[in-house]
Amino acid sequence: MDKYDHKKAHKKLFAPGAKDFSLVEVPAFNYLAVDGHGDPNVSAQYVDALAALYSVSHAAKFASKTSLGRDYVVAPLEGLWWAQDMTDFVSRDKDRWAWTMMICQPHWITTEIIEESVAKAAAKKDLPALARLRHMELVEGSCLQILHLGSYDDAGPTLDRMHNSYMPANNLSFNGKHHEIYLSDPRRTAPEKLKTILRQPVRKLRQESAPVGDPP
Template sequence: MDTYDVKKRHKELYSPSSTEFAVVDVPEFRYLAVDGRGDPNTSAAYAHALEALYGVAYTLKFASKKTLGRDFVIAPLEGLWRADDPAVFTARLKDSWDWTMLISQPDWITEDMVDAAVGTVAKKKKDNPALANLRLLTLNEGTCVQILHIGSYDDEAPTLHRLHHHYLPEHGLTFNGDHHEIYLSDPRRTAPAKLRTILRQPVRSA
């Protein structure tokens, strides 16, 4: 049985340089998604979102393997981050952040399968309100600029400042979607200085 792994299937999107920005074409992906707002370090909604996403993702993995004979590696956690003023990201004003947390899914995972998995998880996690808002999201970001950040999440600000105020204007580009982060490291098991996070920004001609 072949095991689908989005990081291997789309290696060019999940292994960027840590020194230079790169322009990439991101195709359509589907994700398990939960929306929320606030500081991810302190928000109960954020903790509920992650619990719901991983619970449903693993339930789908086991169901797919059992009923379809198709297995896949659980993809890394990803997040779309937005605010009325992008400056809140470089200033790290986390209470002002709106977010959508994501886990990529193979294209054979259907909405009916997601609904069934949510129902299964809800029987065990009846007190998790995020399950009621979990959905299958299709995202087509197209042209993006990305770079690999190594270090603490709170140390992303200089790289984002360089992207927003130097790279984009110097290349005639502007924002065309939410700030996107892909978390390649498990923060529970990795020292902050060694965390690996892809910073991705959909762009268009200015």
């Protein structure tokens, strides 16, 4: 049985360079998601969210393999991050952050499979975030992205360059929440070797039409 791999099926979206920003078109994807708020380094809410996401994602993978004969690699953890004042995000003032942690699901994973997987996960252990877990579609469209190498806390300068230099210079504005895709397991990877895709949905700003002819 061949395993479906989300990263390989959408190679262009998972292979940005680490030097220059690239513009990609991101189609609609289905996710399991849990919302929360606060510093992920010290938040029990964040730990609970990840436990629920991984437990249900692995249960859904098992159901797909046994019931549908379709096996796949569980997709990497992703996160949407924002703050009421986005300068708090660039400055890494994490207590002010809000977040949605997510794991992408193959298109054939139905709501019914998710509901069954939630029930199975709940039967195995206490998962407080299960009550906050939802199955959602995310449509981002045009996005800027770049590969960040190193500690999550060191992403500030790259985000500052994206938000305050590259986007204004290319007539782009924000069109969605900051998106991170975690390609490395922080439990097994040194901070300086972590690989994270930094993605920002964008839209072109309207340009004023140039005047035609001489003024009256």
